[in-house]
Amino acid sequence: MTRHIPKAEIHCHIEGAAPTALVRSQAQKYGVDMDHLIDGDRYVWKDFTSFLSAYDAAAALFRTEEDYALLAQSYLTSIAEEGAIYSEVFISPDHARRAGLDPQAYVDGLGEGMRRARASHGIEGRLIITCVRHFDADAAIDVARFAASRPHPLVTGFGMGGDERMGSHADFARAFDIARDAGLGITTHAGEVAGPDSVRDALQHVRPTRLGHGVRAIEDPSLVEHLAEEGIVLEICPGSNVSLSLFAGFEDHPFPALREAGIRVTLNSDDPPFFATSLGREYALAQNAFGLSDDDLVATTRTALEAAFVDEETRAALLAKL
Ligand SMILES: Nc1ncnc2[nH]cnc12
Numbered sequence: 001m002t003r004h005i006p007k008a009e010i011h012c013h014i015e016g017a018a019p020t021a022l023v024r025s026q027a028q029k030y031g032v033d034m035d036h037l038i039d040g041d042r043y044v045w046k047d048f049t050s051f052l053s054a055y056d057a058a059a060a061l062f063r064t065e066e067d068y069a070l071l072a073q074s075y076l077t078s079i080a081e082e083g084a085i086y087s088e089v090f091i092s093p094d095h096a097r098r099a100g101l102d103p104q105a106y107v108d109g110l111g112e113g114m115r116r117a118r119a120s121h122g123i124e125g126r127l128i129i130t131c132v133r134h135f136d137a138d139a140a141i142d143v144a145r146f147a148a149s150r151p152h153p154l155v156t157g158f159g160m161g162g163d164e165r166m167g168s169h170a171d172f173a174r175a176f177d178i179a180r181d182a183g184l185g186i187t188t189h190a191g192e193v194a195g196p197d198s199v200r201d202a203l204q205h206v207r208p209t210r211l212g213h214g215v216r217a218i219e220d221p222s223l224v225e226h227l228a229e230e231g232i233v234l235e236i237c238p239g240s241n242v243s244l245s246l247f248a249g250f251e252d253h254p255f256p257a258l259r260e261a262g263i264r265v266t267l268n269s270d271d272p273p274f275f276a277t278s279l280g281r282e283y284a285l286a287q288n289a290f291g292l293s294d295d296d297l298v299a300t301t302r303t304a305l306e307a308a309f310v311d312e313e314t315r316a317a318l319l320a321k322l
């Protein structure tokens with residue numbers, strides 16, 4: 001049991017956090033048939049490509065500001081009940097636009113959901129605007145400009161998700177420059193479904209302080225050393241990685257080896273209902289499968305808070321809770 005451990009999450013996609021029951025009710029509301037996508041309480045997918053398609057289909061069912069307010073409120077409330085004190089969620093204006101929702105209304109809805117969760121459960125939240133690698137690089141520049149305009153006080157970071165097997169971070173360097181110049185924190189997905197070269201590509205072209213996943217850096221000892229030396233924080237999502245068959249099981253997962261190599265590691269759920277997980281389950285797994293003690297788990301939360309894209313006053317207040 002890790003309910004008593006204060007937790008912080010810095011890698012969760014809000015559209016990927018929608019429980020199947022909520023998506024079913026959204027589908028009913030908008031008259032969309034989702035039977036091919038949901039079986040009982042699980043999403044139907046078989047590999048990374050079909051996972052991304054299922055994710056896009058679920059996202060298409062959130063269409064109004066209030067839909068997103070409810071989604072953010074219910075997600076933050078659920079992890080607060082598992083002991084979370086801080087939540088950064090990845091958000092995607094491209095997905096909102098595709099669902100017919102104006103990006104400003106999207107961000108306002110998400111911000112309102114975070115405000116409600118903070119009021120009821122005390123959980124602090126921030127929004128990381130992401131572009132999508134398998135959409136196109138010009139769209140990414142528009143998304144970066146939107147993020148750089150600081151559309152909401154809770155928007156504090158910029159990142160990229162999507163299909164890492166496509167293109168290079170070089171194609172998105174301009175978008176990341178726009179976001180960095182506006183003072184936003186920078187993270188990006190790399191070293192998940194592609195290997196060490198992809199991590200090096202990300203470091204070279206977008207200079208992130210954090211990496212989404214990064215776990216396949218383990219295939220290159222010199223890269224592991226570099227990540228440790230530079231203090232790059234890995235947003236590790238073990239349940240997601242095993243579910244997507246990056247590793248055969250938790251006993252093969254590199255979390256312990258990366259941690260022992262001196263890399264700053266954190267625990268996250270990525271897209272929890274897609275991978276039958278939750279932030280609480282990730283902490284419990286780290287205890288049971290990786291042998292982390294209560295103190296080790298709290299240290300992981302501390303790393304997440306140190307790496308969080310948040311103002312220093314809020315960071316100090318959060319760290320004081322540990
Ligand atoms: N695990 C993941 N990798 C890349 N992009 C994503 N978008 C949502 N989940 C993702």
Ligand SMILES: [Zn+2]
Pocket residue numbers: 011013161189212270
């Ligand atoms: Zn992710």
